[in-house]
Amino acid sequence: MSEVREHDSVCTDNSDEFPYKVPGQYFYEGVLFNQDVRKSVLESRDSIECREDDVFIVTYPKSGTTWILEIANLLLHPEKLDGGSEAQERSVPFLEFHLTGGSVDHIENMKKMASPRLIKSHLAEHLFPTQAFTKKSKIIYVGRNPKDNAVSYYHFYKSVSGFGYYKGSWDAFLQMYLKDHIVWGGWSHHCLGWWKHNHESNVLYLKYEDVKKDERGTVEKIASFLGKEVDQQTLERIVTHCSFESMKKNPAVNREDAADVDSSVSPFMRKGIVGDWKNHFTVAQNEQIEQYYKERLGNTDLQFEW
Template sequence: MGVEVVGEELGSLHGIPLFKTFIEVWPQVEAFQAQPDDLLVSTYPKSGTTWLSEILDIIYQDGSVEKCQRDAIYNRVPFLEYKEPGMPSGVELLEKTPSPRLVTTHLPVQLLPKSFCDKNCKVIYMARNPKDVVVSYYYFYQMAKTHPDPGTLAEFLETFMAGKVAYGSWYEHVQGWWEKKQEKQLLYLFYEDMKKDPWQEVQKILRFLGKEMAEEMVERILHHTSFQEMKKNPSANYNSVPTALMDHSISPFLRKGIIGDWKNHFTVAQNERFNQHYQKHMMGSDLHFQMEA
């Protein structure tokens, strides 16, 4: 590809920090025409997006692992607001994708293109506890070259708590989508539940989609989408992305996929500071997160 990607400072889109290349294509994203049978997969970054996308793609392919290897995950399940130099935009990919389409986004609820609501599209949102998100995001900032330099973990923690990372405040994101969960077309899942009882969560997804699947098919999905299987799956692990965009020698895209890895990274003082900040920002919310396995 030969494009040297250097992380630059984030721009701002309606007050949300975002990559400048994404902001440039915003008019096309905002005007995106959803179809009634589109399924939107929405997450804050580093909250199991690829995992959930792979689960949904294999459900859509009726359990065929082979069909899921037809292309890289980011081509099978296009990322709506994506744009990098020399790569097709998410909107361009989606326009070529046959229905029914799976669409991923990290947009906060207030920035979602209007046509998803107009067409009454189903949405699956997955949230993950913020301590693990921030650690995962820190490694991602280092390996995905579009991000500005995160500095030390201590510095990045402050950036994260201030909502100055790409896609803005984690608190506003998870709460904004949670407030929409009353709508019958939104299924709100938790990463930690999916780790602890994937069978139960896949059943929830199947019910939400109005699909039935034989038990052995569900078992196959669970095996194929286990972290170990996905980590070695070239169509899911992002190893095909040019090193100029993602440097896996710094940190693999699929790094650990566990609950509670933050304990290996936070100091006692950082944890206390984070807890106080969390309590303040989640006050009055009925949204609860499991911080450890």
């Protein structure tokens, strides 16, 4: 098990240090959230009912969530390859999320769903429903290297209403990122918290960079984890369907028309590559994040490529 040090296990309310505020900003147990995250879900995590055959896709934001969700959805329901895609936000509940002013209650919807349920979340490990651990629900976690993740999250901040269509500079955003002053909490705390469960039989820990290297192998790995036998033809169809190029053209997963996303600023699915950080980081900024990475992950066995 990786060593998780004290400064990685608790974030602090450092709002005074950073003037930018996201809409409805609040801290809960050391993690920054915006108005789109239901505090009631965080407060009731010990009573949220989970099932043994639940499948949770858990990620730090902008780490391939939609991609892995689509793969898992098609493995659980291969008939959807022929029946047309249903928008993910309607077919897959987002555990802790709601659009402000909206009427969707994902917890209530989850209770009505047939098993196996596929559920999405960005919650840190220490805020996750306790029954998911005690009942050994299946959890697929996806982490992404902090350089590309920071860039992708920056563009997401700029294009989504829940982040207030961030207008600040890239450098100002990076400083918030490095100090864990970011919605859903600090990157290192999130990745390391879930890494503690890496060797548990009900947890599959994936890295975005590995998925990009071997998409077909990833589909096979997820199928095996879910206990699904898939014939070669279906496997190839899922791989093709879930390529970044195909998904970017698929309105069911690429939320170009979503009311809360300004795709003219940055599309929901932007580039999906490894190494885009080189187009954004200055030498000084790269040195900063290298130091951050060394301090947070240097003494652990969790390592990322970029």
